[in-house]
Amino acid sequence: MMQTFTQFGASDIFSALGIDWKMLVFQIIGFVILVWLMTKFVYPPLIKTIDARQEKIEASNEAAKAAEEKAANATKEIAKLLTEARKEAAEIVTTAKEEATAIATDTEAKSKQEAERIVAAAQESIAKEVLAAKKALHNETIELVAAATEKVVGKNVSAAVDAKVIKTALEESN
Numbered sequence: 695m696m697q698t699f700t701q702f703g704a705s706d707i708f709s710a711l712g713i714d715w716k717m718l719v720f721q722i723i724g725f726v727i728l729v730w731l732m733t734k735f736v737y738p739p740l741i742k743t744i745d746a747r748q749e750k751i752e753a754s755n756e757a758a759k760a761a762e763e764k765a766a767n768a769t770k771e772i773a774k775l776l777t778e779a780r781k782e783a784a785e786i787v788t789t790a791k792e793e794a795t796a797i798a799t800d801t802e803a804k805s806k807q808e809a810e811r812i813v814a815a816a817q818e819s820i821a822k823e824v825l826a827a828k829k830a831l832h833n834e835t836i837e838l839v840a841a842a843t844e845k846v847v848g849k850n851v852s853a854a855v856d857a858k859v860i861k862t863a864l865e866e867s868n
Contacts, residue, residue: 836860
C-alpha cells in the first residue's frame with residue numbers, strides 16, 4: 695500500500711495542484727540553462743562594471759582624503775608663513791625705528807658740531823675784528839695824542855718821544 699500511495703500520491707498531488715510534471719521538468723531545465731547563460735555571458739560584464747565602479751569610488755575617496763590632507767597641510771603652511779611674515783615685519787619695523795633713531799642722533803650730532811664750528815669761527819672772526827679794532831683804536835689814539843701834544847707843546851716831537859709819552863699815558867689809563 696505504501697508503494698501505491700507514493701506512486702499515486704505524488705502524481706495526485708501534482709494533479710491536484712494543477713502542475714504538469716513534464717512541464718515542470720522542462721521549466722527546470724530551461725531555468726538551469728538560463729542561469730548558466732547568465733553566469734557565462736551576463737554576470738561577468740556586470741560584475742566587472744560593478745567592480746570598476748567600486749574601484750572608481752574608492753579612488754575618489756582616497757583622492758578626497760589626500761585633498762583634505764593637502765588642504766590641512768596648506769592651511770598649516772599658510773599659518774606658518776603668516777607667522778614668519780609677521781615676525782619679519784616686526785623686525786623690519788624695529789630695524790627701521792632703530793635706523794631712524796640712529797639717523798636722528800647722527801644728524802643731531804652733526805648739527806651740534808656744525809653749530810660749534812660756526813660759533814668757533816664767529817668767535818675767531820670777532821676776536822680778529824676786536825684785535826683789529828683795538829689796533830686801529832690804538833693807532834688813532836697815538837695819532838690823536840701826538841696831535842694834541844703838538845698843539846699843546848707847540849712843536850713837533852719826535853716819533854720816539856711820542857711813542858714813549860703815549861705808552862706812559864696808556865699804562866696809566868689801564
